[in-house]
Amino acid sequence: MTNETPIIPAKELAARNRAHFPNESVEYRHARDALLAEEIELRRHIERVAEMRRRLPQGGEVTKTYRFEGEAGPVTLADLFADKDTLIVYSYMFGPQREKPCPMCTSLMASWEGKVPDIEQRVALAAIARSPIERLIAAKKARGWRQLKVYSDSDGSFTRDYVSAEDADVPGYTVFTRRDGTIRHFWSAEMSNEMADPGQDPRDAPDPDPLWTLLDTTPEGRGKDWYPKLEYPSGV
Known part of the structure; x- marks a missing residue:
């Protein structure tokens, strides 16, 4: 026997819809x-x-002491948890070779900036890039961000282990847990360019950037010739 409530078929639920619109x-x-x-x-x-x-079963234990440079000085991966048991790390594309941060990464981070107080009710959140912390702080101030915390992976050890073994300037999304003092890797976004469907840009599911979710509700959709920019002409 089971105590689970039976799931009503989706078509039956849709048949209960009472929404109608003029004409x-x-x-x-x-x-x-x-x-x-x-x-x-x-x-x-x-x-x-x-x-x-x-x-998911337990992920691999984090045995290295990863060190970062934060806005208030040096920190370790363990420090990034603060008082939380779970930590989300977003590795964004702003390596030393870039003049400016990646527009796509910036779009995603901008959508999180206003939600940081909500996110941090449950988990810790950190944004990490390979550029020196001074560049990350300057870019953050240029965007008017006050809440999203940024850190520099100055020696690249974290990036090479959890984002790109080649230390490539690519994005990464990683979740860690801390239980009984032990930090473990829980989950990382693993969809790569090789996994994209024909005619589509590479994307995760669900897509963490609400920009695309909103555009998916429109007749124009995401399109194939437009991407976020760091700046737009005045009035646009």
């Missing part, structure tokens, strides 16, 4: 309700994937 056609409503059933299935699939992620 819509029968054809529109039929197609929209079919889409609604798929959206319900997508919601369920997202939750199944999240549950699989939560049930």
Whole structure:
């Protein structure tokens, strides 16, 4: 026997929809309700994937003492946890060879900036790049960010172990846990360019940047010839 509540088929749930809008056609409503059933299935699939992620076996123990330069001085990976048991590290593309930070990384980080107080209710969050901390602070101030914490992986040891063995200027998203004083790797985004579907840019699922989620609700979609920029002409 099971005590689990039976899942109602998505089409049955969609049939309960009472939404209608002025002057819509029968054809529109039929197609929209079919889409609604798929959206319900997508919601369920997202939750199944999240549950699989939560049930991952223990990841590898972090045995090195990774050191970073923060806005207030030197810190270790353990310090980045503060009083939390879980730490999210976003490694962004702003290596010494770059004149300015990556626009795509900047777009993503900008979307998190205002949510830092909410995020930090549950987990710690740190943004790490390979440039000297002075450059990271200057770029942060240029964006008007006050809440997102940035750190320099000056010697590159963390980047080489958890982002790119070649120390390439690529992004990374890594989650660590600390239980009973032991830090372990929990999960990292692993979708690479080689895993992209035909006609699509490489992307994670779900996409961590809400920019793309919003554009996906529009008839134009994400498009294939537009990407975020660090600056736009006045008035745009």
